[in-house]
Amino acid sequence: MAPFDRPRTGGSPPSIAAGDTWWYAAVAGEAAGSFSARIRIRMRRACLAAVLLLTVAYAGLVLTTTGRRWGDAVLAGRLTDPAVARFLREHPSLQGGLGTLSLLLVALLLVALGVLRKRYAQLGAALGTVAAALLAAELLQRYAPGPRYLEAAGLAVSSGFPSGPAVLAAGLALGLTLVVPHRLRGAAVGLGALWAVALGAYSIASGRHRPGDVIAADLLVLAAFAALIALLARKGKIRPASRRGLPPQRLLVTVPLALLALGGLAAGAYLLGDCLPAATGPLPAELSRTAHRCGQALAAGTGAAVALVLLALLRRVDLDPGSAPYRITHPVAEDPFPEEHDHEIS
Numbered sequence: 290m291a292p293f294d295r296p297r298t299g300g301s302p303p304s305i306a307a308g309d310t311w312w313y314a315a316v317a318g319e320a321a322g323s324f325s326a327r328i329r330i331r332m333r334r335a336c337l338a339a340v341l342l343l344t345v346a347y348a349g350l351v352l353t354t355t356g357r358r359w360g361d362a363v364l365a366g367r368l369t370d371p372a373v374a375r376f377l378r379e380h381p382s383l384q385g386g387l388g389t390l391s392l393l394l395v396a397l398l399l400v401a402l403g404v405l406r407k408r409y410a411q412l413g414a415a416l417g418t419v420a421a422a423l424l425a426a427e428l429l430q431r432y433a434p435g436p437r438y439l440e441a442a443g444l445a446v447s448s449g450f451p452s453g454p455a456v457l458a459a460g461l462a463l464g465l466t467l468v469v470p471h472r473l474r475g476a477a478v479g480l481g482a483l484w485a486v487a488l489g490a491y492s493i494a495s496g497r498h499r500p501g502d503v504i505a506a507d508l509l510v511l512a513a514f515a516a517l518i519a520l521l522a523r524k525g526k527i528r529p530a531s532r533r534g535l536p537p538q539r540l541l542v543t544v545p546l547a548l549l550a551l552g553g554l555a556a557g558a559y560l561l562g563d564c565l566p567a568a569t570g571p572l573p574a575e576l577s578r579t580a581h582r583c584g585q586a587l588a589a590g591t592g593a594a595v596a597l598v599l600l601a602l603l604r605r606v607d608l609d610p611g612s613a614p615y616r617i618t619h620p621v622a623e624d625p626f627p628e629e630h631d632h633e634i635s
Contacts, residue, residue, distance in 0.1 A: 324529055325522045328606055332519035335602055339512035343451075343505055350501035351435045351450055359565055359580060360499035366581030369574045373494050373581070388488055392454070395461045395481065403468040411467040411608065414517060419460035422513040426451045426506065452498045455506035458485035459592065463514050463599055471530050471607045475600055479542030482596030486549070486589050493585055500584030507595040514599060521608065530607035543600070546593045553590025557583050 350356035367373045403412025429451060462481030469477045489503040521527055560583035564576050 325525055325527060328527060329519045329522040331602060332515045332522065335598065336512045336515035336519065339508045339515060343508040343512065346501055346505050346508065347429075347433070347450065350499070350504075351433075355565065356501070360501055360584075362564065362577050362580035363493065363500055363584035364496050364581075366574075366577035366579070366584075367494055367496060370578045370581055377494065388454070388491060391484070391488070392457055392461070395458075395484065399461055399464055399468060402465070406468060406470075408468050408609070410610075414521070415464035415467045418513050418517045419457065419464055419510075422456050422460050422510050423453060425509060425513070426453055426456045429505075449498045449502045451505035451509050452489070452492060452502035453506075454492060455485070455489050455498065455503045456510055458488045459507050459510040459595065460513070461485075462596065463510055466514070466599065466603060467608055471609060473539075474603070475539035476542045478596055478600055479539070479546045482546060482593060483542075483549075485596075486592040489588050489592055490585055493581075493588060500588045503588040504591045507592045511595045511599060515602070518603070518606075518608070526608075526610065528607050528610075530605050543597070546597055550590050550593035550597055553586045553588075553593060555590075557587030557590055560586065 350360060399415065400412065403409065403415070430449065430453075433450070435450065459482075462478060462485045465477045465481050466474055485507075489498075489506075492498045493500055493503060518527070560579055564580040564583055
């Protein structure tokens, strides 16, 4: 008996109504609700954990003076890093709107997959979640208390915490979980996460956003999609997935993503110990370069880790509704197998 087939302790079997699948009516009973309940609780905890980490990042990188100086050192370090300067010089097309074009293409890909597979409800849920995350990011940028940043001309600019483009990129990448088949989910989301990490790294290298802005965007998107899947589980829109092994194409993407997450977070934490204690004042050029590399590593590791966490939470969960092979088309009596004494076998 599979783990999701075990009924809850003390649970009562639900009533069977017209339209229920034969599997639910004959085998699962309370087990289907038990599976949905476990996924709902799991996603609620993931959402709360992401919100808690977002709050910690906001308090540490925006509200504290040391965190703000570290972010300023990251932006200053990109100017003293010859590798970053050479990359920006050799790829001027990225500054000319190639990143915006890639966002548009991935959004069109998401819509095309949902339309071609006729998953209109899932597509609407994914786009609605991305829009809600963008709205939350805009509200945080405008109304969350924090310092007012100044341009070179002395004009005040709005805070970039969280980054709107990073929210859009991460949201489109994680939105693929709802429109691609279960067997292709790991490969699709992994490739999308790598693309989102690259866009976040470029926004830091170009000086448009601080690392904290990109990290907060990834955590915000994770919280939004965890809340969405918890809602889908509450409405019974999920089902257990098959227990097959990982296909090779998924391993080819998830393994580099896992290495990026572990390596980025480990390298960022190591470099943070070198530059953060010195962030009580202006940093020298060498420490500024270290701060920039630290910020890039932490942002990349967080983006990869967010995708891996969502894939791990949905490992045995199929978000594709699918059609049941048999359906009950009439109400079921209280006793579906009544005794007929006139037809007993002697």
